[in-house]
Amino acid sequence: MRSSLSGLLGAILVLLTLDNRPLLVAGQDSSAFGWKDITFFDEFHEKQWKDGVIWFDIDPNLSPRVVSAIYYVVNYVNQLPNLCVKWLQRYPYKFDSNIKDYISFVDFMDTKKNPVCSVIVNRSGGQQGLRLGPYCIILRLTDVRGNLVLESAILHEMFHAMGLEHEHQRPDRDCFMYVASSLGNDRGAYGIINGSEILSGFPYDYNSITHYTVTRSEFHVHDDPNREIGRVNATMSELDLHKLSSLYCGRKTYCEEHDSCASFYDYAKTNPRCWRKGPEYN
Structure with a gap:
């Protein structure tokens, strides 16, 4: 579905509601990352x-x-x-x-x-x-x-x-990571998670403790295949800490604090890979 939208990349605009959240426009998926923050928080607070x-x-x-x-x-x-x-x-x-x-x-x-x-x-x-x-x-x-x-x-x-999913399973992960189809789409490992099931409003965090760490030909950063990812020093990243504070302390998300939410949702403008179906790019 996303691959069929490639011709519309230059024409898609992001509109904001009064609370600085984007409105869906033609060609965007209602289950895309960020559109269901309220749904996520409602479900999270039921289980927290x-x-x-x-x-x-x-x-x-x-x-x-x-x-x-x-x-x-x-x-x-x-x-x-x-x-x-x-x-x-x-x-x-x-x-x-x-x-x-x-x-x-x-x-x-x-x-x-x-x-x-x-x-x-x-x-x-x-x-x-x-x-x-x-x-x-x-x-x-x-x-x-x-x-x-x-x-x-x-x-x-x-x-x-504590309620956080894998960073590399974010709905927008294809913008940042190459994940070969040979790794599968298992819900607990490499499969992309629906936007309503994962906390949005944060930049992609290559250094998250929730990010898989092994860099190899099937799993690496797009623009720097040798870049280290994840953490092996038993600490949280700054964004990990911020996410927990948002979930448990009521702190605003990163994009809310930096007034940058619009750019987070404008996938087409920031990186066309976000709209491609699957990990193989030709």
Whole structure:
């Protein structure tokens, strides 16, 4: 559908409503990134962690190295100023045994062919497993890019638990990233996510903790195939922090703070790749 619009690129204009949000014009998709911010926030707030408090416990079967990595990341998140999110450990059969919704860091039986580190996005209700498989863990512990790759993977999953999707699955990702069709369109990995299901109003963040990190011929930045992407130092990017503040603290989005929302939605004007169907460009 988008490829058929290439002849209209120069003629598409962006119109704004009174609250500085763009109106749909001929040829634009009503499910495009940004048009359903209200829908996103309504659904997010239905599932978000109450008062920004995320209770967690830890599977005793996880190794001391993994437990240490979990505490490292939890302490990092909790020490960030003005974040409005806290991860607090629950201890069953004590004062907090009546907590209904919580994250469990669990030892998950994955396979060498299918290593698993995963969690459901946002609060699902009840016990919610953040699954850490031994094959996923060993891949991170043997990664030559640094000593905090495992911690980075755990922070990545914690971001999902806090309600954020993969950056490279944004509806406008083709403007910025080459993603070969051979990687598939799985909802949990490389497939593009509907605009109503992901936070908009932010520039594309190559450095996000939610961005996959491995650069290769099938997955790289358009204009700089060797550019490093994602993070392996177990920290958030500035935009990661801003997104959490928007979700949990009520802070304005980046484009609202910089009065630049119009340019975010004008895909045709900023980059014609946004309108192409699929990752192969001829």
